[in-house]
Amino acid sequence: MEQHGVWSADSPWLREAFAALPRERFAPGRLWRWNGLAYAPVELADDPDGWFGELYSDADASVVTQLTDGRPSSSLSAPSVVADMLDSLRLEPGHRVWDVGTGQGWTAALAAWRAGPGLVVSTEVDERLAEFARSRLGAAGLDVEVLVGDGTAAEPPGGGRVDRVHATYAVEAVPWSWVAAVRPGGRVVYPWGRLGYVALTVADDGQRATGWVQGLAQFMGDRHGPAQPATGSAAYAAVRGDAEPEARRTVDRDLAPLEDWGLRFALRVAVPNAVLFTARDADGLNAWVHDGHQSWATFVAQGDGEPSLLLQGGPRRIGDEVLAAWAQWEDLGRPDLYDYGVTVTPDAQWAWQGDPDTGPRWPIGHPHPATAHTLPAANTLPAGISSR
Missing domain, CATH: 3.30.160 (Double Stranded RNA Binding Domain)
Structure with a gap:
């Protein structure tokens, strides 16, 4: 992580949290490695060097932790991406956090280390993963509530608004329940579709959220959402x-x-x-x-x-x-990914480039590609909140 220059100067707490809660404490005893033809198990009990090698092979590499019908259905995300998303969350002590997609519980643990006891609630659709995460969070001495449910369709847990929503699986369109769960000025950080992740800031009136693309990565998709086209x-x-x-x-x-x-x-x-x-x-x-x-x-x-x-x-x-x-x-001058952003309202979502109000726009969730002119003109939309 140090060699890759991953640690953000704005979030020095991340390095401390990673040291206090190393990835191995939230990894199952069986990992899965692609051998060129299929996924093969790597067992901690039988091959500890291979298991640790798989877990710490690369700061930019995710690790498959579960297969369903021969295909990955859960993973530990790349450490560099986890660090960058949590940095994008701008998490502070005392913040209430809804962690959507518990997985093995590592990101919920890191968020709880920063926010404090009893302030992180996590939702996981897979009951087996939820139970595993509870056991690992408990062993780490962390007070995190893990609920079983579909975080994409669920209402915010516990009542009242949270300060941050952190999602760990990819959605093409942001569920409005995530935005509605966050207080004005709060943030939603989520993986966007097959490529990239975004940090939204909720407007003062709570009726929209806007923010910039933060980085490039690939994530597992929402299990109950529309199927994404396969690659390869x-x-x-x-x-x-x-x-x-x-x-x-x-x-x-x-x-x-x-x-x-x-x-x-x-x-x-x-x-x-x-x-x-x-x-x-x-x-x-x-x-x-x-x-x-x-x-x-x-x-x-x-x-x-x-x-x-x-x-x-x-x-x-x-x-x-x-x-x-x-x-x-x-x-457009060959913009890079950091020149793009997303705006979400209760009725529509769109990507934009350069400026949330005046830049070109593309609808999100539309069944076919479309250009900016299919959306309302910029001057008919309310002013945006943008942040990096």
Whole structure:
């Protein structure tokens, strides 16, 4: 963590909390490691060096702690991301905290270390995980209440408003109950969809929350929410099947910027249900895109100075949508992810770039990508609260 420069000067308490509550105290005796074909168990009892190696391999690496039907269903998030999200929460002693998605209880423990006894309530949908977290929190001597329930659909626990909501699983649209649970001026920090996390500040009237993207990371999704399109070549192959291209044309642009995470994040904002991955061969960079349903596209490098090919199929021309979003990103001056933010109201949510009131906007939760002009004009919306 020190070598990565993770510790925030604004939150020196984090380093103390991590030392007092090390990750291993909240890890089960069986972890899961991807071996290239499947997830294989790593047992503390049989292979302690491997177990600790998996747990502390990288400050930027999450660790799979539970499988369901052969796929990860719970994990310990990367330490660097946990630290940055808690720093973004701006947590102070005495704050009341709703921790949504207890998991193994580590983030609830760190929040309780800072806030104080009896001030953190955590909600977990999986009864087995909730019981595990209770045992580990109790062993650490922390007074944290762990409730079983769907945090996305639940009302705030305990009555009254909290100062902070901290979510540990990804949602595309923020449940309004999270915002309604927070006092004016309080904060909601949450993972946004497949990529990134956001810190919202609740307005004085409690009727909206606005804030900036804080970082880049991938999180497990809401178990009961809409399924996110899977990533990887197998998911693309499942969408395309053996279909031949329905549209084919050349693309007279270098595909290399598709490896730029600033562009990748901009595509995530403007075409939120598109999954994109890349790989290089002797001709250059190739890219594959799909929406998890029926639409797909392939960008094929041809080498020797020839323009790339765009092949597409399905009801949407998702490759054209990617190119349009790419052009818009360039027109905006190639902003990075920290230039984007989110605004949430009881009736609508949208992402914005540059400025919450005057910048371009993209709706969140809309079934298809749309550009800023589909939303109300900036001057018809109330003034925003923004923070980093």
